[in-house]
Structure formats: structure tokens, C-alpha cells
Amino acid sequence: MTSPALHRVHCPDAQGGHQTAWWQWGDAHAPHVIVCVHGLTRQGRDFDVLAQALLARAAAQGHPLRVVCPDVAGRGESDWLKDPMGYQFPTYVSDALTVVVALHQAAPVGTLDWVGTSMGGLIGLSVAGLPQLPLPAPVRKLVLNDVGPTVQWRALQRIGRYLGQPAVYETVEQGAAAMRALSPGFGPHTDDEWLALSRPMLRPHAQGGWRLHYDPAIAVAYAAITEAAAAEGEQSLWRLYDQVGAATLVLRGAESDLLSRDTAAQMAERGPRAQWVEWAGVGHAPTLIAPDQLAVVLNFLLP
Template sequence: MAFWQWSGGGADAGHVVVCVHGLSRQGRDFDVLARTLAPHARIACPDVVGRGHSDWLADPQGYQLPVYAADMLALLAQLHAEFPIHTLDWVGTSMGGLIGLLLAGQPGLPLPAPVRRLVLNDVGPALEWDALVRIGQYLGAPLIFASEAQAADALWQISSSFGPHTREQWLALSRPMLRPAPQGGFRLHYDPAIAVPFRSIQPQDAADGEALLWQLYGQVSARTLLLRGAQSDLLSPATAERMTGCGPRAQLVQFEGVGHAPTLVDPAQVEVVRRFLLDADAP
């Protein structure tokens, strides 16, 4: 598993912030946030297996949350061996937030330090079925693009719910999503087989998973920040509201004009996360 590590001069290397991306994304999504946090802490942004520069699995059924969580435990053990971790924070967008729930919601796991602060970016224990169907319609499609610009335009068609971005911001988010295609042009970075287990999910599977995730959420002791795109189709207002009243009683911040999911590129979004993770008096 590849990962991107950021640390500025004078940063506290024992304070680690792990930033984990969504289902079809990769670790470079957090470049802007990582640059903001790096003067203060060590930032690790993994490419979850099957994505980015990480290896692809021989068995597509391995593309599931328990495997991802185990990989993160291995990453944290490696980081801890390099320099002892005394403070551990987690920022997870969509799938990355669910991985964070698996780790923060199971007190017996061999973490080098308990998760102190948890940022769940547009995700919760209950996921809206229609949004899962929408994602499944494009996930794993064998797309080839003639140029970076064409790829950026195509990615915007399926990701416009991310909210307003300048052309420069969107190109910066799109370039790490591309790899040279054998036949020329560019393809997407991830293994198309990540779609195999995702598309096999049935409504009853989702309901069973939801019950487990609520149980895990109830066991989270970390101070929790819940970010939501105000127009999100994955995280409903009802689920977000419930999350503020149970378990860690998440602090809820919503961003207008954004659906699923905030990219944490906009300065206002970055500042909310920065303040929550680094300000001692943050609520």
C-alpha cells in the first residue's frame, strides 16, 4: 500500500493525522489539507489498496472494509516504529470515514494511540440506497481519455456534486486520478474490480451493515466532527441529526452548494478541519 507523507519543519512527528479518501479516489485528494496541517503534525494519506499507486488485489472480494482497516493498522504500526505516535487523528471522506469508524469504534484494536479526533466527511452509519445505486452506475467503467483536459471534464460530469471548484482546482484534483493507458491516452487510476463486491451489495446487506456501523459509532470515544454537503444524497439530514445526539455526539458542519462530498479544497472547508484538529479550544 502506497501512502503520501507530509511533515513541515517544526512539526510534531508524534502527532499523526491519517487522511483516507473515498471509494474511487486516492490519497492526493488531501494535498491542500495536508499542506495546511503539515507545519503542525505528520500527515499520512494512503492510497487504499486497488487505488492510486497501491497494488491491485488478485481476488476482488478483498476490496472490502475489513481488509482496508487491517491495512491501516499495518500502516500505523509502521509509522509508529519510525517515530512513536502519541496523538492520532483521523480524517475520512466517505469510504475513508467508514474505515475510521471501524478503527475508532473497536477499543480492543492494536492502535499505537487511541483516535483522539475523528472527522467524518459526508458519511455515517446509514447510507442512502439511491446514492449507492448512483455510484455503482459509473464505478469500474472502462474509460479512456485522449487528454488530461478531457478526463477532467468527464470526471466533473460524475462529480459535480463536489461543489464549486475553479478550473485550476479541478485539474489539480483530476491529474492524480489518471494513468497512461496501454493503447494511448489516459485511464483511471483504480482497479476496475473494486466494483465487483460493491455491485453485489443488496438492500438487506446494506441494512445489516448499517446496524453494525451504528453499534461501532456508539463505541467511538474520539471527539467527532461530521461534515456534510447540504445537498448530499448519501448522508441524509436525518442520519446527520441522529449522529449529533448519540455516540460521540458529533459536531455537525454543513456546506451549502455541495453534495457528496466536500473535497476539503475550499479554504472555508479546510479551516473548519484545521481548527477542529489543531486548536486546543476547538469545540
């Protein structure tokens, strides 16, 4: 399977609701579902390489598998929210639950795993750490890619400096180059790899050229985060983490400014006592394209 199928589901909100899109790979009826959720300004096609690698491993094992990669609200093929203050975790977690329920209605979910990069990891942490959520199956395995309950304030400030800034590019290649300059933490990639990552990030602009795929208004709620609020949120996230019953793997770029080594080490000592792996020459966040990164995830999810 070289391309995924696009699906949508209606998600409730105070303004009448919105559509959340997801990209689905593999066997649409497989009871084993792996949900992969992207970072703050990214989208579900970030996981194309990982999804195909998971399907290849599952096929070799004779194991039916669905890999589901949502576009979080305001990103990719999902609707932009009418109220920009909706771009916060209560919306994201509610939408994730709606997607999982829709998957279960389409074909029963027996085993549920989660791979989350940055924001997507915190959504997964919430889903796995709230046992009262009406999931069709508990999260069995949780991969947190360069994120944990403690998020470094300086990294949040760095992201805030470029989040939501309007940009129009004459060509896809120009847009890819601009994103590459903003994303040194993704680590080394070939030009072809970077272009493949970048194409889904761009949309035709009404006046010509190319714009970024996401709603610039996601910056509104983000800008309202204070250092004190972030610290308060950290305590809530640690409480969630301590309630996680899933086997947990933490991935870290050794140069990450968002997930510290100290936080990763704490995650190995409390809650689900995560395994953790880090890669030299990578910051925030590993893209899970390099063979060594893929191997770690595959061996954890499909040993």
C-alpha cells in the same frame, strides 16, 4: 513542503499479500499523526491542499506534525488485489492498521487523528470504534466527511452505475472534464483546482491516452451489495459509532444524497455526540479545498 514522500508497506491477504502505499507530509518523526483517507474511487493526493494547510497551522503553533494519506488497496500507487472480493472493509481496516503500525515503527505515534471522506470515513469509524485494535494510540479526533452509519441506498445505486466502467481519455484535460461531469456533488471549483484534483486520478494507458488510476474490479464486490445487506451493515456501523471515544466532527454537503440531515442529527445525539457542519451548494462530498471548509477542519484538529 510542496510535495509528499511516497512510502509502502506489505499487507497480508489470502493470496500472499499486497503493497499499500501512502503519501507522507511534514515531519517524519512527529509524534502527532493525522491520517487522511479518501473515498471509494479516489486516492491519497485528494488531501494535498488540506495537508499543506494543516502543516502551515502546525508550524505557526510550533507543533511537529505528520500528515499521512494512504492509497487504499486497488487505488493510486497501492497494489491491485488478486481476488476482487477482497475489496471490502475487512481488508481496508486491516491495511489501515498495518499502515499505522508501520508509522509507529518508523517513529513513535503519540497522538492519532483521522480524517475520512466517505469510504475513508467508514474505515476511520471502524478503527476508532473497535477498542480492541492494537493501535499505538487511540484515535483522539475523528472527522467524518459526508458519511455516517446510515448510507442512503439511492446513493449507493448511483455510484454503482459508473463504478468500474472502462474509460480511456485522449488527454488529462478530457479525463478531468469527464470526472467533473460525474462529480457535481463536489461543489464549485475553479478550473485549476479541478485539474489539480484530477491529475492524480489518471495514469498512462498501455495503448495510448489516459485511464483511471483504480482497479475496475473494485466494482465486483460493490455489485454484490444488496439493499438488505446494506441495512444489516448499517446496524453494525451504528454499534461501532456508539463505541467511538474520539471527539468527532461530521461534515456534510447540504445537497448530499449519501448522508442525510437526519443521520447527521442522530450522530450529534448518540455515541460521541458529534459536532456537525454543512455547506450549501455542495453534495457528496466536500473536497476540503475551499477556505471555509479548510477552516472548519483546521479549527477542529489544531485549535
